[in-house]
Structures are given as structure tokens and as C-alpha cells.
Amino acid sequence: MSANAPAPLNSEDLACFVCVAGTGSISRAALEQGADQSTVSRQIARLEANLDTRLFHRTGRGMILTESGQTLLGYARQVSATLAEAREAIRASTAQGPAQLIIAAQPTIANTAFASIGTAVKQRFPATRVRFVEGLASPLLGWLAAGEVDVALIYLPDQHGALKVDVLLEEDLTLVTPTSWGHIGPTFRCASLDEVPLILPSTGHGLRVLAENLVARAGKSLKMAMECDASNTVSMRLVEDGCGATLLPFAAVADRVAQGRLRCARLVEPVVTRQVALATARNRPPVPELWDIMQTVRQSVRNTVMSGAWPGARLV
Incomplete structure (x- = not known):
């Protein structure tokens, strides 16, 4: 923009202009906008300077539009209406939530929580495609970090x-x-885990690392019966068939324990x-309405725990 070019019109100045034109008074416009009269006067003066024309006749009866002011009024009202329409469209869009929401979980958690979370999210955001x-x-x-x-x-x-x-x-x-295994009671000492043939995921998996750390405290190592990187269902079936024992939260096995x-x-x-x-992920832009989504998921999990459908869980 050249040094002599006029400054771009300001939407707030245009809105102020529409208000002054409607009220016919600087003081009444200031009252409506919750602003000082001096602020309103400066906005009108700035508009007139940018357009290089008088927009109002200042009279004892108030502010009366000039011919230039009448011309600007139509455009200013269009700008105000367009901005209001844009705000409403954005508000409606965000209220509907994201077009798609991808929720991931580790298998044990997914089996317990996904059904109730799906119901809660669809009730809150019926237009969102949940995966x-x-x-x-x-x-x-890795999926979180990559935005998948x-x-x-x-x-x-x-x-x-x-x-x-x-x-x-x-x-x-x-x-x-x-x-x-009738010799196993209702509790079991971690220091004795080295005596149990275990069915656990391969090295590097969180549960395997946890088990290795527990026995390492006693200077021992795990006694692995076999490694299983398949689902918890497969691990539990192997345990049922007598191939060894495994480590899982009670929620994962509650039904099978109840069934004997x-x-x-x-x-x-x-x-x-x-x-x-x-x-x-910290390094990814959040999906629309993320706060509301998080609250919906949190409340769903809370309801699941409080209803007893997540056995062995305690709310934090």
C-alpha cells in the first residue's frame, strides 16, 4: 500500500457508523455500544478521513446523514449482516462438533469403555462420524503423535x-x-511372580516391562510360558487351556471369573x-469442540465406573 493510500475500512467503525445513523446521536450511539462519546466521535472521524468525505451534518437536532453517508449506509449494513451471518455459521458449525472423531484405546480399556462412550458422543454430536x-x-x-x-x-x-x-x-x-490352580489364593505376592509360568506380550510391551520390573526388584527374572502379542481374548483362552497365567486388570476377566x-x-x-x-498430542492442533468432547468422554467413563460396569476401577 502506498504512503498516500487510504487505510482499509474497519468493520467496528462501520458498525459504529450504522449505530450513529440509526440513533441520530453520538451520545445515544455511545450508550448503546457501551462506549465513551469521545470513542464514537473518533471512529466517525476516522471513517470520514479514510473516505475523504463528510458522512454527517452536525446540527442541533443531532447527526443527519449526508448524501455520501446515505450511500455508505447501505454497504455498511451489508457488511454488518454478512459478519453476523458468518458468526452464526461458525457457531452452528462448532456446536455440531467435528465432521469425524477418531477415538483410540488399548484393548482392555476399549472392551470396557467404547460402547458407552460411543453412545454418549453420538448423543452430544449426532452429526459427527465416530470411529x-x-x-x-x-x-x-505413534498414531496420536502423527494425528491419525x-x-x-x-x-x-x-x-x-x-x-x-x-x-x-x-x-x-x-x-x-x-x-x-487351586494353590493360588485371593492375593499373590509380586516377589513370587518368578515362580509362575506367564503368558505375556513380547519384550518392550508396557505390561511385559511392568512384570519384568516387579520381579527385578527381588533380583529375579520372569518365567515365561509363551509370548502373546494377540488380543487379551487370546491370552485368556490360553490361560483357560492351562498354558500358563497372565496379568490383567480385573475388568478384563470379570465375566470369565464369574462363569468359573x-x-x-x-x-x-x-x-x-x-x-x-x-x-x-501436544504437537497437534485440537479437533473442534475438543473440550466438550473430553468432558463427554470423561462423564461417560465416570458413569461406567459408578454403575459397576468397570469392575475393580476407582475414580480419580
Whole structure:
């Protein structure tokens, strides 16, 4: 823009102009806009300077539009109407939520929480297409970082600096055994885990690392029966068939324990607790209405725990 070019018109100045034209008075326009009379006067003066013309005749009866003012009024009203329409369109769009929402979770959490979360999110955002994804911890964190999922429910890792997390609940880890293992009581000491043939994911998986750390405290190592990177359902079936024991939260096995297909013992000395958190990536722009989405998911999880449908879980 050259040094002599007029400054661009300001939408606030135009709105002020429309108000003065409508009220016919600087003082009444100032009152309507909640502004000082001097501020309104400066806005009108700025408009007149930018357009290089008088917009009002100042008379004892108030502010009367000049011919130039009459011409500007029509355009100014169009601008005000367009801006109001834009604000309403944006408000309506954000109220509907995102066009698509991808929610991921680790398998145990997904099995317990996805149904109620899906119902709650669709009630709140009926126009949003919801997609659920299940995955183990390492790939799930990668999906978050890459923006392939919007929100994830995870067992809180030790290092989570790249994540924004909202801890929802905690649950104890249990030793899950075949029903034939009558020598296992309602609790089991972590220091004795080295004596149990375990079915766990391969090295590097969060649950495997946790188990290795528990026995390492006693200077021991795990006694692996087999490695299973398949679903928890497969691991539980292997335990049912007597291939070994595994470690899972009670919610994952509650139905099979009630049916007499499995047994479980709470790990003690120490009690092993894992926290479930709602996570988003720090390096990704948030989806529309993210705060509302997070609150909807949080309340859904809270309702699930309070109803007893997430056995063994405690709200944080």
C-alpha cells in the first residue's frame, strides 16, 4: 500500500457508523455500544478521513446523514449482516462438533469403555462420524503423535511429556490363572511372580516391562510360558487351556471369573496399580469442540465406573 493510500475500512467503525445513523446521536450511539462519546466521535472521524468525505451534518437536532453517508449506509449494513451471518455459521458449525472423531484405546480399556462412550458422543454430536480404533500402547502413541487419532484412552506411561493427559481412574492388576490352580489364593505376592509360568506380550510391551520390573526388584527374572502379542481374548483362552497365567486388570476377566472359567488373584506387596488417562498430542492442533468432547468422554467413563460396569476401577 502506498504512503498516500487510504487505510482499509474497519468493520467496528462501520458498525459504529450504522449505530450513529440509526440513533441520530453520538451520545445515544455511545450508550448503546457501551462506549465513551469521545470513542464514537473518533471512529466517525476516522471513517470520514479514510473516505475523504463528510458522512454527517452536525446540527442541533443531532447527526443527519449526508448524501455520501446515505450511500455508505447501505454497504455498511451489508457488511454488518454478512459478519453476523458468518458468526452464526461458525457457531452452528462448532456446536455440531467435528465432521469425524477418531477415538483410540488399548484393548482392555476399549472392551470396557467404547460402547458407552460411543453412545454418549453420538448423543452430544449426532452429526459427527465416530470411529473407534484399538491398539497396543506403542503404536497407539505413534498414531496420536502423527494425528491419525484425535483422542486416546491409555494406561498412563511413565514418560508422557509429548501428551496432554487427563487421568480418569485407576485399577489394580491381577494374576489370572486356570481354575485348576487351586494353590493360588485371593492375593499373590509380586516377589513370587518368578515362580509362575506367564503368558505375556513380547519384550518392550508396557505390561511385559511392568512384570519384568516387579520381579527385578527381588533380583529375579520372569518365567515365561509363551509370548502373546494377540488380543487379551487370546491370552485368556490360553490361560483357560492351562498354558500358563497372565496379568490383567480385573475388568478384563470379570465375566470369565464369574462363569468359573478363570481365577484371579490381586497382586500385593506392592499393590500394582495402573492409571487410565484420556490423552491428546501436544504437537497437534485440537479437533473442534475438543473440550466438550473430553468432558463427554470423561462423564461417560465416570458413569461406567459408578454403575459397576468397570469392575475393580476407582475414580480419580
